[in-house]
Amino acid sequence: MKQKNKNFDLKLLLRLLSEMMPYKFLFFFCVSMAIILAPISAVRPYLISVMVDDYIFQADIPGLQMIALIYVGVVILNAVLRYFFIYNTALLSQNVIKDLRVRVFSKITSMPLSYFDKTPIGQSTTRTINDNETLNNVFTQGMITMAADVISIFAVLGMMFFTSWRLTVIVLVTVPFLIIATYVFKEKVRISYQKVRTQLAEMNAFLQERISGMRIVQIFNAEQQEMDKFEAINKKYTRANLDSILYYAIFFPVVELISSLAFALMVWWGTSGYWENTISFGALISFPMYLNMLFRPIRLLADKFNTLQMGLVSGERIYNILDDESKIQNEGKTVVEKLKGKIEFSNVSFAYNKDQYVLKNIDFKMNPGETLAIVGSTGSGKTTIINILNRFYEINGGSISIDGEDIHNYELHQYRKHFVTVLQDVFLFNGSIYDNIRLLDNSITDKDIIQASKMIGAHKFIEVLPNGYNQEVLERGANLSMGQRQLISFVRALVHNPDILILDEATSSIDTETESIIQYAIERLIQKRTSIIIAHRLSTIRHADKIMVLDKGLLVEFGSHNELMKKPNGKYQALYEMQFASTD
Numbered sequence: 001m002k003q004k005n006k007n008f009d010l011k012l013l014l015r016l017l018s019e020m021m022p023y024k025f026l027f028f029f030c031v032s033m034a035i036i037l038a039p040i041s042a043v044r045p046y047l048i049s050v051m052v053d054d055y056i057f058q059a060d061i062p063g064l065q066m067i068a069l070i071y072v073g074v075v076i077l078n079a080v081l082r083y084f085f086i087y088n089t090a091l092l093s094q095n096v097i098k099d100l101r102v103r104v105f106s107k108i109t110s111m112p113l114s115y116f117d118k119t120p121i122g123q124s125t126t127r128t129i130n131d132n133e134t135l136n137n138v139f140t141q142g143m144i145t146m147a148a149d150v151i152s153i154f155a156v157l158g159m160m161f162f163t164s165w166r167l168t169v170i171v172l173v174t175v176p177f178l179i180i181a182t183y184v185f186k187e188k189v190r191i192s193y194q195k196v197r198t199q200l201a202e203m204n205a206f207l208q209e210r211i212s213g214m215r216i217v218q219i220f221n222a223e224q225q226e227m228d229k230f231e232a233i234n235k236k237y238t239r240a241n242l243d244s245i246l247y248y249a250i251f252f253p254v255v256e257l258i259s260s261l262a263f264a265l266m267v268w269w270g271t272s273g274y275w276e277n278t279i280s281f282g283a284l285i286s287f288p289m290y291l292n293m294l295f296r297p298i299r300l301l302a303d304k305f306n307t308l309q310m311g312l313v314s315g316e317r318i319y320n321i322l323d324d325e326s327k328i329q330n331e332g333k334t335v336v337e338k339l340k341g342k343i344e345f346s347n348v349s350f351a352y353n354k355d356q357y358v359l360k361n362i363d364f365k366m367n368p369g370e371t372l373a374i375v376g377s378t379g380s381g382k383t384t385i386i387n388i389l390n391r392f393y394e395i396n397g398g399s400i401s402i403d404g405e406d407i408h409n410y411e412l413h414q415y416r417k418h419f420v421t422v423l424q425d426v427f428l429f430n431g432s433i434y435d436n437i438r439l440l441d442n443s444i445t446d447k448d449i450i451q452a453s454k455m456i457g458a459h460k461f462i463e464v465l466p467n468g469y470n471q472e473v474l475e476r477g478a479n480l481s482m483g484q485r486q487l488i489s490f491v492r493a494l495v496h497n498p499d500i501l502i503l504d505e506a507t508s509s510i511d512t513e514t515e516s517i518i519q520y521a522i523e524r525l526i527q528k529r530t531s532i533i534i535a536h537r538l539s540t541i542r543h544a545d546k547i548m549v550l551d552k553g554l555l556v557e558f559g560s561h562n563e564l565m566k567k568p569n570g571k572y573q574a575l576y577e578m579q580f581a582s583t584d
Helices: 002-018 021-056 061-110 113-118 121-128 130-163 165-172 175-212 214-219 223-275 281-322 382-389 412-417 433-438 446-456 459-463 482-495 512-527 561-565 571-583
Strands: 343-353 356-366 371-376 397-402 419-423 500-504 530-534 546-551 554-559
Touching: 002 130, 002 281, 021 061, 021 130, 021 281, 061 121, 061 130, 061 281, 121 130, 121 175, 121 281, 130 165, 130 175, 130 281, 165 223, 165 281, 175 214, 175 223, 175 281, 214 223, 223 281, 343 382, 356 382, 356 546, 356 554, 371 382, 382 500, 382 530, 412 419, 419 482, 433 446, 433 482, 446 459, 446 482, 459 482, 546 561, 546 571, 554 561, 554 571, 561 571
Parallel strands: 371 530, 371 546, 419 500, 500 530
Antiparallel strands: 343 356, 343 397, 546 554
């Protein structure tokens, strides 16, 4: 199993490396900088050694000035090159992460609704933001800088052997202890980091859900219960972070201890060697610098390796989304400028979960320009009809055609442009009323929006707002009433001029007065196009051309209002009489 994980990690690492290929010039530039910086950094202690042995002890002042200038030049060159290395490594990382973030968001927006049915919003947010930021650390502090540290270690070791092989050997005696401590630290922190990421994803999902549903939390006076749940999640997240901090708190003092031991051995051996003329005084002066340059990257390598490991975990999560094949297939080629609106369901069956069919062998036809009303009890499959018609879900059996063409033959994005659905739960975005109606379609002018608003009856209430159509809408339209949000959704539907209009209980949340305002506009709107209306208020659909009655996923009745009312012991007749009896 271990070997399998290692191979998988290597494969994942290579895939992450391939993300830099669009910026290969920048990548190779950073690698070149790492290679150049290693010997330049390692030569500085050697220059100190030469300065002491060949110039200070020899009282060669002109030579000392020259070597000092060379040393200053090397320091300046190292600083300049390191600036370019750090900046361009960060630039490379940001470019790669920017592309990945766009790909993840693009993938999420193309996922079928079944994905969002099963996946918490907070988890998708974590994948798009937090996991991408972790990958950012991989590129800035991980792969390239790790390679630079390894090159630096070999360069320093080479210069150490060149300066004094005796002192180098005595220093290397402590390196195995450092390697063992580094390995143990790496393993412990890797496990703790995985716990941190898991707990962070859970916390994000919890917060997203509770903040979105804060109205319900407060309505049911459940603040304390939710606070208790959050405290439990927060405690686990804090514990995971403290575990990782504990390993750091142990590791760094251990490294300092080993480093001090190496320094003590160097002083003890070096002093003896100096008196025996086997080690120069310059070597004794330069070796503390070598020790720091050797131990520092070894110590940081463990931390960077854990950063790399966490990046691989985040990368795996991101690629799980990018590789997810559960998407609505878009293999259709047919593109039409306008749909006539002839709809036909032939023996259609659909299940959200296996063997739990919501629709069972549905057959019906609609002619262009007709209005179909769908009624039935909760869970009968009304909303599912429009979901599969819009191709938000794929059907399990049968076929659906529009204008005689199977809907799978239409190019998906063009196909959906012919539909507009007005939902009961209106979703408005942050931005002006203009923006919420236009939805980034710049072909829709302000004049079109105002004209549509007047037709719907929304112009009066928009006009009296402090900023009119430029009034900023808060998240989900929190600063507007339910009726106002619904009116805006009707304007949005009208101004996009769909070929097929769907109203999913769109008037159920509107008061009687507001409903009367828009009823005439709705009737004018549906006269021009094929329309499907789902409504609990049966009074609003009695003039529909056809009415379909669903019961537990089965089509039990189909016909006009008058036809269905004449059926003895009919389902529609019972629903109609029950509703009006309760109203009376």
